[in-house]
Amino acid sequence: MKYIDKDTIEDIALGAALLGTGGGGDPYVGKLMALQAIEEHGPVQLIDPEDVPDDALIVPTAMMGAPTVLIEKIPSGEEIFRAFEGLKSYLNRDIYATVPIEAGGVNSMIPIAVAAQLGLPLIDCDGMGRAFPELQMVTYHLYDISATPMMIADEKGNVLMLKTIDNVWTERLARNATVEMGASVMISIYPMTGKELKKAAIRNIVTFSAKIGKAIRNSRSSNKNPVDVCLEATGGIELFRGKITDVSRKTEGGFVRGEALLEGVEDYSGQNMKVQFQNENLIAIKNGKVVATVPDLICIVNLETAMPVTTERLKYGSRVAVLGIPCDEKWRTPRGIETVGPRYFGYDVDYVPVKELARK
Amino acid sequence: MKYIDKDTIEDIALGAALLGTGGGGDPYVGKLMALQAIEEHGPVQLIDPEDVPDDALIVPTAMMGAPTVLIEKIPSGEEIFRAFEGLKSYLNRDIYATVPIEAGGVNSMIPIAVAAQLGLPLIDCDGMGRAFPELQMVTYHLYDISATPMMIADEKGNVLMLKTIDNVWTERLARNATVEMGASVMISIYPMTGKELKKAAIRNIVTFSAKIGKAIRNSRSSNKNPVDVCLEATGGIELFRGKITDVSRKTEGGFVRGEALLEGVEDYSGQNMKVQFQNENLIAIKNGKVVATVPDLICIVNLETAMPVTTERLKYGSRVAVLGIPCDEKWRTPRGIETVGPRYFGYDVDYVPVKELARK
Numbered sequence A, B: 001m002k003y004i005d006k007d008t009i010e011d012i013a014l015g016a017a018l019l020g021t022g023g024g025g026d027p028y029v030g031k032l033m034a035l036q037a038i039e040e041h042g043p044v045q046l047i048d049p050e051d052v053p054d055d056a057l058i059v060p061t062a063m064m065g066a067p068t069v070l071i072e073k074i075p076s077g078e079e080i081f082r083a084f085e086g087l088k089s090y091l092n093r094d095i096y097a098t099v100p101i102e103a104g105g106v107n108s109m110i111p112i113a114v115a116a117q118l119g120l121p122l123i124d125c126d127g128m129g130r131a132f133p134e135l136q137m138v139t140y141h142l143y144d145i146s147a148t149p150m151m152i153a154d155e156k157g158n159v160l161m162l163k164t165i166d167n168v169w170t171e172r173l174a175r176n177a178t179v180e181m182g183a184s185v186m187i188s189i190y191p192m193t194g195k196e197l198k199k200a201a202i203r204n205i206v207t208f209s210a211k212i213g214k215a216i217r218n219s220r221s222s223n224k225n226p227v228d229v230c231l232e233a234t235g236g237i238e239l240f241r242g243k244i245t246d247v248s249r250k251t252e253g254g255f256v257r258g259e260a261l262l263e264g265v266e267d268y269s270g271q272n273m274k275v276q277f278q279n280e281n282l283i284a285i286k287n288g289k290v291v292a293t294v295p296d297l298i299c300i301v302n303l304e305t306a307m308p309v310t311t312e313r314l315k316y317g318s319r320v321a322v323l324g325i326p327c328d329e330k331w332r333t334p335r336g337i338e339t340v341g342p343r344y345f346g347y348d349v350d351y352v353p354v355k356e357l358a359r360k
Helices: A006-019 A027-041 A067-072 A079-091 A110-118 A167-180 A194-200 A205-219 A226-234 A334-340 A354-359 B006-019 B027-041 B067-072 B079-091 B110-118 B167-180 B194-200 B205-219 B226-234 B334-340 B354-359
Strands: A044-047 A057-065 A097-100 A150-153 A159-163 A184-188 A237-252 A255-264 A272-278 A280-286 A289-293 A297-302 A319-325 B044-047 B057-065 B097-100 B150-153 B159-163 B184-188 B237-252 B255-264 B272-278 B280-286 B289-293 B297-302 B319-325
Touching: A006 A027, A006 A205, A006 A226, A006 A297, A027 A110, A044 A110, A057 A079, A057 A110, A057 A167, A057 A194, A079 A110, A079 A150, A079 A159, A079 A184, A097 A110, A150 A167, A159 A167, A167 A184, A167 B167, A205 A226, A226 A237, A226 A297, A226 A319, A237 A272, A237 A280, A237 A289, A237 A354, A280 A297, A289 A354, A319 A354, B006 B027, B006 B205, B006 B226, B006 B297, B027 B110, B044 B110, B057 B079, B057 B110, B057 B167, B057 B194, B079 B110, B079 B150, B079 B159, B079 B184, B097 B110, B150 B167, B159 B167, B167 B184, B205 B226, B226 B237, B226 B297, B226 B319, B237 B272, B237 B280, B237 B289, B237 B354, B280 B297, B289 B354, B319 B354
Parallel strands: A057 A097, B057 B097
Antiparallel strands: A057 A184, A150 A159, A150 A184, A159 B159, A237 A255, A237 A319, A255 A272, A272 A280, A280 A289, A297 A319, B057 B184, B150 B159, B150 B184, B237 B255, B237 B319, B255 B272, B272 B280, B280 B289, B297 B319
């Protein structure tokens, strides 16, 4: 795939929503934004990180905040350009390309919309290989790339620039501003060189998302089970099949936090599962035993269609499968685990890779 | 006075602390900052607004937050330059001079320190003629001058730039960031042209502060009553003399809010007064009757020395005089009253000039 056109948008949004592990925004909202931009400005060139000059300036773009809010407060479409162009003007340098910061229904799409509108290429990589709730939770951070200068823009027209002493302060100040600006804003962040990107990014996330999305979509017209297709495409394992019996969810501190309780169906009849989230799914506990934690991907999909269910769309009575997908190796390093492992989120458990847990 | 030297610093800090009406920071902390800068870099040139070219770029500098915090969290001295130079670099223009945004023990001194260190002149005016707690409460705002681009810097090294749709959003986002950054930060704000300054500023505030400070200081060695000297220098009236019997004060939302209760002494024996504040004194109520409100100045001074008492230094048992000083005419316009009148602060009373109230 050298160009992202309208046909591939749907696949990318769908696959990225799955990799978003419940967060990263709703694929429907994201898709609309990207489709409109491509319709107006034509397809977006997708390039490999290896084709980016070492000294080129790369700027990731994303939405920040509680995805539940984004559903109701659709971006005006202007704010992401104010954030992006604001950074360009602050750095006083041309930006070579943009790139997603994470996978997710919205955050895979925003960079496509920006690239289309500004005639820039999109680079086939991201900083997570999934979605995470906080700004320092990117592989760029593991390689000591500064999140700032960073721009934040809201739909009203306010713009905020941050330059902080470290990426944890970026998260703290940006989150705080996000809440005050209405819990959903557009950002441009982690400006970096092509050389830094090649070292720190997780590769092929756009093509991988498209592949997953296409597989899920095609499974509808084949006689294969969509959930099995999904597992095959992602290299994941099935953790549970069940019916959602309870969902608690609240928006606080700029995040959506909560949990879903599931009652087993089919082979899992009589069993139960609890999935807790902070924007993204953090931990899956089956019959009281941890079966998956961050940084591995815990994905909830519709049992019949394998369509990913984001945390804000979790509903009582839905029949879903819970999948566990191994995270990128960069997250399994000591610094990776320290940054996004279960203990960071307050869970008193060590990280054990999801497939090892399954073997136990 | 054409130059501000070490001798005049003390007078300015003292007079400005009085005009600060309880806010604007402690004169001792402010004085130290300015004295050190002048000792290292020499005296600061004080110029009249009329001598500023119409197209010159002027940038006010100040401390923002709860003054109670500043006493314990002394600025590193670096942050104000990061805020000031950050704005210069963002605007990509040389700054002609700096200017205080308000009168106050600290906020009259910070611009002097900046001017000394950077070799810039200081302009003899400000945006309040007193101190006020919120960023839009400046005469610049009354003349539709934008508060942004604005820079905020903390003592840790974090810098934040704001560009907002209006000055109320500036206050909202900057206040929020200030709290997160530790409740006391340095800012550069309301960048404007010389032409705008001449139109919107309140004149002669630095020389007026020095005159008041000198009068108070000289009264110590004369046989005049310091409080009377103070009234003469400021054109104010005496509202009360009493002993502080209760002070309640809390830091919330980046402000210090509270009230002081006073029991009359001398001619006021048997009477009582309540003064309520939000960083600055807002309203004075004598025997249940309002005798002064914002935007007029309500100043609490030591009964024997006429030394101004800031809200954070109010203490049980102190003997004080409460003075009422007429505010600048710019504040007595409909838009001025709307911006800083008693109703803005939640009091259900109309603004009546302090001397009219006294005549009733």
